[in-house]
Amino acid sequence: MPPADRDAVYKEITPIFRSVFGNETLQLSYQLSAKDVAQWDSLSYINLIVAIEMRLGIKFGMGEIAGLANVGELVDVILKKLRKT
Amino acid sequence: MTNNLYWLPKSPEFEKALKESTHFRGDPEKNIKALSLLANHDLDLVSTATLDRQLQQWRKDTPEFEPKTRHLKLALLSSATVDHLIASIRVGCLRREILVDVYTGAFNQYRQEIFNPSSGLYRFQPDVIVLMRHAQDAGLKMPPTTPIEMARRTLDQQVNETVSLWQAIARESGAVIVQSTIVIPPEVLLGHADAIWPAAPANLLRVFNEALKQKAPENKVLVFDQDWLASSVGKRLWCDTRWWHHAKQDVPPGLGPLWGDHVARILAAIRGNSKKCLVLDLDNTLWGGVIGDDGLDGIVLGQGNGAGEAYQSFQMYTRELRQRGVILAVCSKNEAATARLPFEKHPEMVLKLDDISCFVANWQDKATNVRRIASELNIGLDSLVFVDDNPAERELIRQSIPEVAVLELPEDPAAFTAALSDSGYFEAIRLTPDDRLRTEQYVANAKRTQLADQMTNLDDFLKSLQMTVEAGPFDETSLPRVAQLINKSKQYNLTTRRYTEAQVRLMLQSPDLLTLQARLQDRFGDNGLISVIIARQITESQQPAMVIDTWLMSCRVLGRQVEQQLLNVLVGLARARGAVYLRGDYIPTAKNGMVADHYPRLGFEPVTPAPKSKQTADSTSWILDLRRFDRIKTHIQVKAMERVTRNDDATS
Numbered sequence: 001m002p003p004a005d006r007d008a009v010y011k012e013i014t015p016i017f018r019s020v021f022g023n024e025t026l027q028l029s030y031q032l033s034a035k036d037v038a039q040w041d042s043l044s045y046i047n048l049i050v051a052i053e054m055r056l057g058i059k060f061g062m063g064e065i066a067g068l069a070n071v072g073e074l075v076d077v078i079l080k081k082l083r084k085t
Numbered sequence: 086m087t088n089n090l091y092w093l094p095k096s097p098e099f100e101k102a103l104k105e106s107t108h109f110r111g112d113p114e115k116n117i118k119a120l121s122l123l124a125n126h127d128l129d130l131v132s133t134a135t136l137d138r139q140l141q142q143w144r145k146d147t148p149e150f151e152p153k154t155r156h157l158k159l160a161l162l163s164s165a166t167v168d169h170l171i172a173s174i175r176v177g178c179l180r181r182e183i184l185v186d187v188y189t190g191a192f193n194q195y196r197q198e199i200f201n202p203s204s205g206l207y208r209f210q211p212d213v214i215v216l217m218r219h220a221q222d223a224g225l226k227m228p229p230t231t232p233i234e235m236a237r238r239t240l241d242q243q244v245n246e247t248v249s250l251w252q253a254i255a256r257e258s259g260a261v262i263v264q265s266t267i268v269i270p271p272e273v274l275l276g277h278a279d280a281i282w283p284a285a286p287a288n289l290l291r292v293f294n295e296a297l298k299q300k301a302p303e304n305k306v307l308v309f310d311q312d313w314l315a316s317s318v319g320k321r322l323w324c325d326t327r328w329w330h331h332a333k334q335d336v337p338p339g340l341g342p343l344w345g346d347h348v349a350r351i352l353a354a355i356r357g358n359s360k361k362c363l364v365l366d367l368d369n370t371l372w373g374g375v376i377g378d379d380g381l382d383g384i385v386l387g388q389g390n391g392a393g394e395a396y397q398s399f400q401m402y403t404r405e406l407r408q409r410g411v412i413l414a415v416c417s418k419n420e421a422a423t424a425r426l427p428f429e430k431h432p433e434m435v436l437k438l439d440d441i442s443c444f445v446a447n448w449q450d451k452a453t454n455v456r457r458i459a460s461e462l463n464i465g466l467d468s469l470v471f472v473d474d475n476p477a478e479r480e481l482i483r484q485s486i487p488e489v490a491v492l493e494l495p496e497d498p499a500a501f502t503a504a505l506s507d508s509g510y511f512e513a514i515r516l517t518p519d520d521r522l523r524t525e526q527y528v529a530n531a532k533r534t535q536l537a538d539q540m541t542n543l544d545d546f547l548k549s550l551q552m553t554v555e556a557g558p559f560d561e562t563s564l565p566r567v568a569q570l571i572n573k574s575k576q577y578n579l580t581t582r583r584y585t586e587a588q589v590r591l592m593l594q595s596p597d598l599l600t601l602q603a604r605l606q607d608r609f610g611d612n613g614l615i616s617v618i619i620a621r622q623i624t625e626s627q628q629p630a631m632v633i634d635t636w637l638m639s640c641r642v643l644g645r646q647v648e649q650q651l652l653n654v655l656v657g658l659a660r661a662r663g664a665v666y667l668r669g670d671y672i673p674t675a676k677n678g679m680v681a682d683h684y685p686r687l688g689f690e691p692v693t694p695a696p697k698s699k700q701t702a703d704s705t706s707w708i709l710d711l712r713r714f715d716r717i718k719t720h721i722q723v724k725a726m727e728r729v730t731r732n733d734d735a736t737s
Contacts, residue, residue: 019132022135050338065331
């Protein structure tokens with residue numbers, strides 16, 4: 001994926017969210033977090049992170065895996081990583 | 086091994102296909118078949134989880150629709166978190182048409198569960214129990230300077246503890262135990278010298294693994310060699326410790342689908358569901374080029390050429406598979422003589438015609454030929470693995486015979502062996518002496534069929550088989566096989582009466598019963614015990630007679646005149662008992678239509694009206710007058726069975 005802007009990242013990860021959580025109509029927003037999505041638990045969250053890593057060819061660090069509060073922060077981290085590569 | 090299921094085709098339209106499978110909602114059988122087909126793709130973590138959700142929905146929708154034969158209960162006891170792996174196990178099993186229930190128990194409570202006879206583990210009544218330990222939990226963490234004697238003592242204790250777990254399970258449950266080896270982390274302390282430092286952490290784990298492997302067979306425990314799996318994927322990839330630190334997952338989630346496939350292949354092997362026969366294409370699969378165009382000198386095979394050596398090394402691998410019991414067949418679009426040429430004349434060919442149990446080369450479509458191979462070898466289509474470099478042929482087989490496993494062969498011949506090995510289609514739980522013998526038997530079967538093809542005259546064919554039937558009463562040695570046939574035979578079985586081994590044993594002592602077992606040999610080998618007859622002496626209308634209670638035969642020897650020759654034997658024995666006629670009944674079932682005319686074919690006359698005592702309305706009764714019976718001519722020699730006198734015969 002080319003050096004990306006925020007919208008491109010949202011576009012890229014939305015289908016991953018939808019597949020992982022089994023929710024075809026899920027809309028991502030900056031504030032969206034575990035409490036908003038019924039299927040978002042610790043297990044599916046790890047699947048989500050791993051699926052994003054595989055799709056985008058990036059790797060999250062320990063602190064990033066544990067410390068993300070919502071989708072917006074996740075996108076921030078992804079953007080940072082994509083710009084470095 | 087790479088980290089995915091690359092020997093299966095990709096599924097670009099996965100989401101769409103999954104949606105389409107819901108169209109079969111009203112038809113559980115079609116629905117599960119569709120899901121199983123989908124499972125036979127190179128699925129990643131997310132697709133696996135998605136498919137698993139659909140599978141769970143199917144099971145909820147159809148609780149009653151579960152033939153026992155494909156149901157399996159697995160308990161997975163681990164010192165790490167395994168919840169993230171369950172979907173992959175279920176989908177791996179679905180790939181093999183096994184429906185699995187997985188029990189995991191509480192986190193790291195497996196010792197308590199194993200030693201407590203009333204634990205959830207035993208209430209679950211597992212068929213298979215898989216035991217896994219993480220390196221951290223092996224009890225082998227000690228300062229690297231620990232004297233080696235002390236380290237050894239700790240090692241022994243840990244090994245003994247594991248063995249005592251096995252024994253405790255064996256006391257409480259009939260489950261098959263599968264012990265995983267510990268994945269040895271790649272970190273070292275000295276570097277290369279760790280290899281010669283007995284107390285190095287990795288060495289302790291290695292010794293522990295070896296001890297478990299050694300003790301497993303004598304304890305009837307199977308091995309899941311996770312350390313080998315991790316090595317072949319790559320330890321750095323496998324030991325991605327982030328997930329251990331984050332969630333105590335010792336198998337990284339991304340490797341779940343591969344890991345689950347390995348668990349599933351072991352379960353399938355336990356079930357006896359592994360593949361038996363490798364069906365090989367020739368051009369560009371066993372050698373480079375096209376024999377029909379390039380000729381013997383033109384094909385690429387053997388030393389002096391990289392690709393040629395790669396093809397040769399693939400041949401070597403398939404020959405090793407054959408040596409360990411896998412049947413090899415050839416399926417090629419070629420003139421038969423052209424296809425055989427390299428096997429006969431090319432000096433660099435590793436495979437010889439003798440290695441190929443069934444050789445089919447013609448211009449028919451491959452689906453027809455694959456079916457023919459299965460029928461000539463007399464094995465199920467679901468025991469075949471089809472290997473062909475041509476994607477179109479692979480697609481044809483996938484679409485027309487979904488039971489056949491089709492290897493997604495890489496383009497590079499150097500990768501053929503790895504793909505076939507990694508696919509695990511021929512997973513076996515151990516090497517048995519029977520494996521080799523079985524290959525021979527199938528070869529013999531195929532040779533018989535080929536012979537039948539060549540001979541236009543059936544009589545000549547039967548004569549050329551040089552058959553001998555060995556017949557005699559049941560004895561202690563043959564009891565288990567006799568009982569097995571009585572309980573298993575569905576097709577060539579006149580009355581389908583089932584008797585337990587104990588009941589059959591009692592028959593040995595009944596003077597009014599005539600029992601007959603028969604073995605068949607021919608020039609290709611021993612077919613083993615193939616027919617069982619039980620007849621009872623009666624007196625009817627003041628005439629001594631015999632009623633045939635049971636007559637069954639293995640379908641492997643159909644059309645070989647065995648039943649005719651056995652009638653000759655039976656008549657001789659009945660006459661010796663003074664009988665003047667034989668009576669036989671045919672009780673139809675869903676499966677035994679092939680013997681509806683068994684008695685009339687042998688010259689029996691219908692009994693009219695049928696005796697009232699008889700089973701069902703549509704069963705028929707037949708009678709043979711022994712005073713007017715002439716021996717039926719066959720091409721089978723008869724030999725009286727040598728009574729095997731064993732010590733336990735005398736006491737029973």
